[in-house]
Amino acid sequence: MTTWLVTGGAGYIGAHVVRAFQAEGITPVVIDDLSSGHREFVPEGVEFVEGSILDTDLVAETLTRTGCAGVMHIAGFKYAGVSVERPLHTYAQNVTGTVSVLDAMARAGVDAYVFSSSASVYGTPDVDIVTEDQPLHPESPYGETKLIGEWLAADAVRARPALRAVCLRYFNVVGSGTDEVYDSSPHNLFPLVIEALLAGKTPHINGDDYATPDGTCVRDYVHVADLAISHVAAAKALADGRELLSAYNLGSGDGLSVAQIMDAMARMTGHDFVPTVGPRRPGDPARIVADGTAAARDLDWTMRWTVDEMVKSAWSARVAHS
Structure with missing residues (x-):
């Protein structure tokens, strides 16, 4: 083997x-x-x-x-x-x-x-x-x-x-494929939002006036x-x-906005909230998304999870370690 x-x-x-x-x-x-x-x-x-x-x-x-x-x-x-x-x-x-x-x-x-x-x-x-x-x-x-x-x-x-x-x-x-493993980074969006909710705090958005459909940054x-x-x-x-x-x-090709992530967090965690909004962070572009066409051709790359499933899996794995 x-x-x-x-x-x-x-x-x-x-x-x-x-x-x-x-x-x-x-x-x-x-x-x-x-x-x-x-x-x-x-x-x-x-x-x-x-x-x-x-x-x-x-x-x-x-x-x-x-x-x-x-x-x-x-x-x-x-x-x-x-x-x-x-x-x-x-x-x-x-x-x-x-x-x-x-x-x-x-x-x-x-x-x-x-x-x-x-x-x-x-x-x-x-x-x-x-x-x-x-x-x-x-x-x-x-x-x-x-x-x-x-x-x-x-x-x-x-x-x-x-x-x-x-x-x-x-x-x-983002997300988790098993409750045995979760994202423990103190810098990534998903764990930042999840840890805020677990602590009874309201998650935060940096800027809602970008040139995107809902005004928040779009990312892969x-x-x-x-x-x-x-x-x-x-x-x-x-x-x-x-x-x-x-x-x-290894990119999605279309991306998700921060507001979409927040909406999914509220739906899938059972913590209904409206995020607070602050000013933009310097240097944050409105949209950055990677094209995964070549990887789809050669490396079995595809987006198998919806945003709700991504959030649900991340939340489940983190709660399992509480």
């Missing part, structure tokens, strides 16, 4: 990818330093290595010992706003960490690599729907590190022709279980030797 290493596999996205691997009969091995992940998110019976991806020897030893065929590199410092305040930490985790993973793969002779990138590599595009050939202009240290991560993957492939790699870009990941929101399926599809495509693009958007 094929084995893949999942870096950051105790985190919100990584833990869903671990389960998606299991569903396809692929054995996952997890390495995570638990800086933002949770040991209990790793399913029972999955080998767990507690440690940092910066420890190249540990990563290489794990790859060799477990006979991994590939690496799903999800570990990273993922907070764009905080990255402005902590750029050196962000670069150490996301750039030096990625160098370490690729070095360990070369040492262990592992030749398949899926990199969890980000749509933040586009910055603020001047189009409503972002395709993979849109110019890359990241606007935060986090976005910069993700773009450098893509460069590193390309350079590693050029230097080692046996290596095959693909990068996956996406915006806002994709369900984490869908995301995990396409990560594993990418791994299988590499293993099968199929021709792939160097990068894919």
Whole structure:
């Protein structure tokens, strides 16, 4: 049976990818330093290595010992706003960490690599729907590190022709595929709203005067279980030797507004509320949505969940951990 290493596999996205691997009969091995992940998110019976991806020897030893065929590199410092305040930490985790993973793969002779990138590599595009050939202009240290991560993957492939790699870009990941795992980020919209409701507070909207149908910002929101399926599809495509693009958007193609999210939150949580509205946040564009056409063609990408189902799954998983 094929084995893949999942870096950051105790985190919100990584833990869903671990389960998606299991569903396809692929054995996952997890390495995570638990800086933002949770040991209990790793399913029972999955080998767990507690440690940092910066420890190249540990990563290489794990790859060799477990006979991994590939690496799903999800570990990273993922907070764009905080990255402005902590750029050196962000670069150490996301750039030096990625160098370490690729070095360990070369040492262990592992030749398949899926990199969890980000749509933040586009910055603020001047189009409503972002395709993979849109110019890359990241606007935060986090976005910069993700773009450098893509460069590193390309350079590693050029230097080692046996290596095959693909990068996956996406915006806002929401929901849950199991009550065992929930989004514990203090910065993402869904957990911010859910934690406010659990605390008896009223959620907040930043600006309702944008040039959108309801005046609130429109963004890509994709369900984490869908995301995990396409990560594993990418791994299988590499293993099968199929021709792939160097990068894919995992995007909705149409997006959801913040007001639509708030409406669904009120409906699906049983907490009837009217969000408070404050001024716009500087730099927030009215609409950013990614086109997922290429990923739909090559990586089994599709939006399987409605906004109500996204919210319901997120709420159920969070309440299960109350």
